[in-house]
Amino acid sequence: MSERTLQAIKFDKVSTTLEILDQLLLPYSTSYISIKSIENAFQAIKLMQVRGAPAIAIVGAFAIVVDTNTYLKTTTEGSRKKSVEDLVKSIDYLITSRPTAVNLSNALNDIKSLITKSHKPADLVEEVIYKKIFDYSVALYEDDLSNNFKIGENGLNYIKSILKEEKFKGAFSIITICNTGSLATSGHGTALGIIRSTYESLKESKTDEDFYLDHIYPLETRPYNQGAKLTTYELDYEKIPFTLICDNMVSALVRTLNQSKAIKASSAPVKFIIVGADRVVKNGDSANKIGTFQLSVIVNHFNSIPNFNKIKFIVAAPKTTIDLNTQTGDEIVIEERPANELTTLKGPVLTENGIGEKITVGIATPGISVWNPAFDVAPHNLIDAIVTEDPKVFLKDASGQFHLTK
Ligand SMILES: CSC[C@@H](O)[C@@H](O)C(=O)COP(=O)(O)O
DSSP states (O other): OOOOOOOOEEEETTTTEEEEEOTTTTTTOOOEEEEOSHHHHHHHHHTTSSOSHHHHHHHHHHHHHHHHHHHHHTSOGGGOOOBHHHHHHHHHHHHTTOSSOHHHHHHHHHHHHHHHHHSOTTSBOOHHHHHHHHHHHHHHHHHHHHHHHHHHHHHHHHHHHHHHHTTOOEEEEEEEOSOOSGGGSSSSOSHHHHHHHHHHHHSSOSSTTOEEEEEEEEBOOTTTTHIIIIIHHHHHHHTOOBOOBOGGGHHHHHHHHHTTOOOSSOOOOEEEEEEOOSEEETTSOEEEETTHHHHHHHHHHHHTSTTOOOOEEEEEOOGGGEETTOOSGGGOOOOBOOTHHHHEEEEEEEETTEEEEEEEEEOSOTTOOOOOBSEEEEOGGGOOEEEOSSSSOEEOOTTSOOOOOO
């Protein structure tokens, strides 16, 4: 295996080059691919070589930078033909690569308005436009990174406050779905960022009276297995103790652990389910990887049992994922993925000598009808807290309503 890394996006400000870690090859091989144009980015995002709401927005923005730079470098002032209208059209095309995550459309619409505010549609693309796109994209990347560390800290403080309020003592566990870590963002991550920050701060009990984070349960996250392939890769890299489970093992795991029975890995009860988001709308309904909704239902079921060890359902996302223009989750467009992502599995042959060629294996009857939504929506009434970079964690008021702000 080539050297392991958690850096999903590499943008070189001096040479104006963009490379992304090919997430379809992880965890078996670490290889970067070069993104040289808007079309390259469209394909990489659609194929999920880069995925995760913040990461696709950043790659989309940097791809416009690279594309525009190449155009300006390969044309002279006299030979330029690309108009602002042409550029806006290609940005609109890039937005369609993945519809559910709002970060991509937010960032690319921001870039469009930056350009159209100062230039008319027929104006030619020139250096001053490039500079605006460059500055915006670099700030998007840097802000995402610093916001993720704040999300981590704010999530940790929320977790501590809940455990103190409950007078909880001893070891606890966390369940998470999909991949929301460094690979899905500019670094550190959102839900996985909270897990990182919490483990860093609460990895061991300082006194018998303390609580500490003992174990993480990442879900496999069918059908694309972002949890099995990517979250386990990140947790293993960081040496955070974890045990992989399938998506359909959550209820059994929670019932076992929270009734003080042990499994081989740990006996620490599950106190938090922490998920990322692709779009958090005005009332707090949150779209995230398919399977997230059922997690919120499971939490609700267990929390309704008297004397059961209570669980909090937390959504972690930067404010760039909040969409105040959409009122409820019913209005969110859910991306549907191709049938073969459910009926086949792709991966390398694992041989005694290491990793062999990549193959596709069938796991369902060929040609059958398949429904393959990439996301679902956890309703706000089943969400306890929405953690952003803002130190004030969003909680519901007495009537069960969130009041989200940008
Ligand atoms: C910080 S990433 C938040 C979400 O984008 C993440 O949880 C998720 O659902 C990613 O889905 P994916 O289909 O892998 O792009």
